[in-house]
Amino acid sequence: MPAYESWASSPASRKVMRANRGRDTSPELAVRRILHAHGLRYRVNRRPESTLRRTADIVFPTQRVAVFIDGCYWHACPEHGTRARTNADYWSTKLAGNVARDRDTNERLQSLGWTVLRFWEHEDPAAVASQITGAVRRLRE
Numbered sequence: 001m002p003a004y005e006s007w008a009s010s011p012a013s014r015k016v017m018r019a020n021r022g023r024d025t026s027p028e029l030a031v032r033r034i035l036h037a038h039g040l041r042y043r044v045n046r047r048p049e050s051t052l053r054r055t056a057d058i059v060f061p062t063q064r065v066a067v068f069i070d071g072c073y074w075h076a077c078p079e080h081g082t083r084a085r086t087n088a089d090y091w092s093t094k095l096a097g098n099v100a101r102d103r104d105t106n107e108r109l110q111s112l113g114w115t116v117l118r119f120w121e122h123e124d125p126a127a128v129a130s131q132i133t134g135a136v137r138r139l140r141e
Contacts, residue, residue: 027123028057031058031128035133046059048064048109049114052108052109058132063140064114064115065117068105069128070102070120074095074098076095077122117132
């Protein structure tokens with residue numbers, strides 16, 4: 001059997017990509033700290049629906065609120081997203097797939113009665129937390 005071939009264009013790019021975090025990113029932690037200070041309790045890095053292979057960054061199971069804090073590169077932010085110069089075909093396909101999966105996730109969760117909140121990593125954590133807090137408290141009433 002042949003040795004594993006990395007998709008990375010170089011050992012350096014492979015090292016950078018492997019270092020990217022899938023959870024507990026700085027924007028997520030900042031928002032979670034504020035939510036906790038507001039007295040809200042939540043689940044972290046959890047599937048809102050066990051039958052759906054999608055993981056939300058923050059989940060309020062009782063209120064059925066799923067929060068996603070999307071990275072600008074990985075989710076093709078219209079304001080800060082960039083195009084890869086190396087291996088561009090791979091990355092454009094990969095990012096388009098991420099965007100399509102995000103849309104599909106929103107639709108599936110909403111059809112199951114979930115409120116889906118999506119934010120970009122560059123958004124102000126206090127403003128993000130305020131919107132989340134408002135949505136969760138409205139659903140508690």
